[in-house]
Amino acid sequence: MTTRAEGDRPPQEPPEPSVERRSFPIVISGPSGVGKTTIARRLLDEDPKTDYSVSVTTRPPRHVEKDGTDYEFVADEEFDKLVEAEALAEWAVVHGHRYGTRKSAIEEITSAGKDVVMDIDIQGGMSIKRCFPDAVLIFILPPSEEVLERRLRGRATDDEGVIETRLRNAIEELKWASRYDHQVVNDDLDEAVRAVRKIVEDERWDPKRGTPRAGCTCSQ
Numbered sequence: 001m002t003t004r005a006e007g008d009r010p011p012q013e014p015p016e017p018s019v020e021r022r023s024f025p026i027v028i029s030g031p032s033g034v035g036k037t038t039i040a041r042r043l044l045d046e047d048p049k050t051d052y053s054v055s056v057t058t059r060p061p062r063h064v065e066k067d068g069t070d071y072e073f074v075a076d077e078e079f080d081k082l083v084e085a086e087a088l089a090e091w092a093v094v095h096g097h098r099y100g101t102r103k104s105a106i107e108e109i110t111s112a113g114k115d116v117v118m119d120i121d122i123q124g125g126m127s128i129k130r131c132f133p134d135a136v137l138i139f140i141l142p143p144s145e146e147v148l149e150r151r152l153r154g155r156a157t158d159d160e161g162v163i164e165t166r167l168r169n170a171i172e173e174l175k176w177a178s179r180y181d182h183q184v185v186n187d188d189l190d191e192a193v194r195a196v197r198k199i200v201e202d203e204r205w206d207p208k209r210g211t212p213r214a215g216c217t218c219s220q
């Protein structure tokens, strides 16, 4: 029989199970005012395994927006240079302005082992799916056109001309919902966030994202 000498360390706890998997892009699209930004923020707050890809845009900032946090606001010439240097994973003209995702933004987040939340339009969504076939595409739908208009006006960040353009474009955008992997109606916000979180969690554990490698948890 062996006894433990004084000063011996107590038996180690078994290691925490560790799982290796590939990070993936989570694309959130939908018409303006539907609640994409609100849902994305909640997802980022509640799920520490996600991070936000800050887009570059030529649109002027709204009074509540911060450069570098909401967007990287750039002049037209600067955007041209990014396109020329092939620094963007995708870009598109949306509601009359250019918006794009830096390749470096995706790389920084994935190399930290996190999933990349992208609030981008349907053109961007389709491009990302082509470059990253394992991307998860989530389309946010309004409960009705009336509610969409109320939210867009209630946000009070855009003038009448901008609101009208965005409402007109919404009709076209909604036709793309079926091309997305998942559709979530944003009626009750908490329910919509729960639905998006469940989609992300289910996708995360899908075996196609790499073989989970559990650490040894057996007792011998």
Ligand code: ADP
Residues within 6 Å of the ligand: 030, 031, 032, 033, 034, 035, 036, 037, 038, 039, 151, 152, 154, 155, 186, 187, 188, 189, 190, 192
């Ligand atoms: P998007 O990013 O799609 O343009 P926002 O996230 O800016 O939309 O939301 C537009 C407005 O609607 C905001 O004022 C937001 O607070 C509000 N909103 C978002 N989701 C809901 C919801 N489920 N119920 C009521 N208001 C909402």
Ligand code: 5GP
Residues within 6 Å of the ligand: 028, 029, 030, 031, 032, 036, 055, 056, 059, 090, 091, 092, 094, 095, 099, 100, 101, 119, 120, 121, 122, 123, 124, 125
């Ligand atoms: P907003 O001006 O309301 O912030 O955004 C307008 C639209 O541009 C939204 O549909 C938003 O998802 C989209 N958008 C924001 N960033 C990007 C991006 O990097 N690429 C693309 N393709 N669309 C973007």
